[in-house]
Amino acid sequence: MATKRIEVLRDILLRLHKGESAESVQDEFNEHFSGVSAIEISLMEHELMNSDSGVTFEDVMKLCNVHANLFKGAIKTVEVEDSEHPGHPVQVFKQENLALRAAIIRVRRILENYAKLDEGETKEAVLKGLLRQLQLLGQFDIHYKRKEELMFPIMEKYGHDAPPKVMWGVDDEIRDLFKLAKEEAEKLPNAEITVVKEKFEVFVKEFEEMIFKEESILLMILLETFTQDDWLSIAKDSDAYGYAIIRPQEEWIPHREDFETQNSDNSEVMEVKEGELTKVIQTPEGEFTITYKPKEVKEETLNRDTAQKIGNGYLSLNQIDLILNHLPMEITFVNKEEIFQYYNNHCSEEEMIFKRTPGQVGRNVELCHPPKYLEKVKTIMKNLRERKKDKYEMWFKSESKGKFVHVTYAGVYDENGEFQGVLEYVQDIAPYREIDSDYYRGIE
Numbered sequence: 001m002a003t004k005r006i007e008v009l010r011d012i013l014l015r016l017h018k019g020e021s022a023e024s025v026q027d028e029f030n031e032h033f034s035g036v037s038a039i040e041i042s043l044m045e046h047e048l049m050n051s052d053s054g055v056t057f058e059d060v061m062k063l064c065n066v067h068a069n070l071f072k073g074a075i076k077t078v079e080v081e082d083s084e085h086p087g088h089p090v091q092v093f094k095q096e097n098l099a100l101r102a103a104i105i106r107v108r109r110i111l112e113n114y115a116k117l118d119e120g121e122t123k124e125a126v127l128k129g130l131l132r133q134l135q136l137l138g139q140f141d142i143h144y145k146r147k148e149e150l151m152f153p154i155m156e157k158y159g160h161d162a163p164p165k166v167m168w169g170v171d172d173e174i175r176d177l178f179k180l181a182k183e184e185a186e187k188l189p190n191a192e193i194t195v196v197k198e199k200f201e202v203f204v205k206e207f208e209e210m211i212f213k214e215e216s217i218l219l220m221i222l223l224e225t226f227t228q229d230d231w232l233s234i235a236k237d238s239d240a241y242g243y244a245i246i247r248p249q250e251e252w253i254p255h256r257e258d259f260e261t262q263n264s265d266n267s268e269v270m271e272v273k274e275g276e277l278t279k280v281i282q283t284p285e286g287e288f289t290i291t292y293k294p295k296e297v298k299e300e301t302l303n304r305d306t307a308q309k310i311g312n313g314y315l316s317l318n319q320i321d322l323i324l325n326h327l328p329m330e331i332t333f334v335n336k337e338e339i340f341q342y343y344n345n346h347c348s349e350e351e352m353i354f355k356r357t358p359g360q361v362g363r364n365v366e367l368c369h370p371p372k373y374l375e376k377v378k379t380i381m382k383n384l385r386e387r388k389k390d391k392y393e394m395w396f397k398s399e400s401k402g403k404f405v406h407v408t409y410a411g412v413y414d415e416n417g418e419f420q421g422v423l424e425y426v427q428d429i430a431p432y433r434e435i436d437s438d439y440y441r442g443i444e
Contacts, residue, residue, distance in 0.1 A: 087252030240349030329427035384411035
């Protein structure tokens with residue numbers, strides 16, 4: 001893609017940020033671009049946020065809808081085989097958006113009917129239906145979390161760090177708008193129905209704008225960038241976060257070409273010569289040949305069952321793994337380079353208080369948190385690194401999980417006092433808060 005084209009796009013957006021109207025630049029945009037790829041949008045935002053233009057991700061976030069409207073009708077569509085197959089993360093993502101839009105329509109209809117009803121059992125039943133539909137619609141948070149925790153980390157690995165940061169910030173604003181609308185609806189019948197409708201429509205406007213950004217910009221970047229293995233990783237880890245309203249009807253199992261076996265019908269011919277494999281594959285489009293050298297598989301030299309000197313005793317790697325996984329808490333380790341390096345398997349992914357998946361390992365700790373918490377994360381890391389504090393503690397009641405969550409961020413230092421990273425441990429302390437007498441389980 002031409003650098004010149006990205007520069008023109010960047011200049012147009014800078015003018016928007018300096019106060020020019022969207023209408024004043026729309027004609028110029030249409031004149032220069034018959035189509036713009038989502039990749040170009042990503043690179044443009046990255047340049048804006050990392051240049052000396054003075055534009056921050058908060059600025060980009062504020063004008064996110066203006067940007068999106070500028071590109072409407074111009075963004076190139078990317079088609080990838082299997083992306084519309086049942087169970088593929090892209091197809092699931094789009095189906096969820098359809099289900100969420102249907103929930104919006106139902107809420108609107110109920111709000112209209114509620115305003116016309118007199119007090120009585122009918123109105124009470126309609127109110128229950130409204131709250132039920134709002135509860136369903138609230139599952140968009142699951143949709144957003146899968147996007148933020150499974151898609152964003154892979155985007156960052158490919159260098160697309162600007163769109164995730166901006167989109168996550170807007171996601172949080174939409175969450176806040178929904179919370180306000182839902183709280184107002186829960187006041188009924190002691191609230192003005194017009195106020196409820198107004199707050200709901202403010203949420204819907206931003207929510208539907210996000211659907212456009214997801215399907216016309218975000219997914220286009222992913223389809224251009226992600227490999228089949230990336231999509232398989234997302235599909236595999238999605239169950240840990242769940243789904244919004246709908247669930248995949250079937251598992252997506254793509255066709256994977258086997259380059260080391262030959263079909264019994266001889267439709268594929270494989271030849272081994274000087275350590276290289278040459279395979280002829282017949283397809284509807286014709287015959288083509290692939291030659292490659294298999295990667296050597298190195299045998300693991302470290303015996304995981306051999307005990308090593310550890311602290312005051314001896315443990316094998318397998319024993320260390322088992323001990324960490326049997327601790328009654330979730331553990332995360334961020335190394336001194338501020339990279340998320342490890343988490344234990346204290347419980348299943350579905351039961352975790354703070355969701356963690358293998359795809360997140362290797363991610364910068366700042367990118368593991370919503371943008372609104374970024375300054376707090378930076379402060380914690382800085383103060384632990386400089387040893388202004390040795391640990392931070394916080395606790396909160398999680399109504400949705402029925403738990404009282406206690407979180408500790410502890411600095412990890414070597415024998416010389418040098419900072420080596422941060423250990424986060426999380427546990428549900430609700431059972432301990434209820435203890436009011438001696439108890440010896442299993443001891444008579």
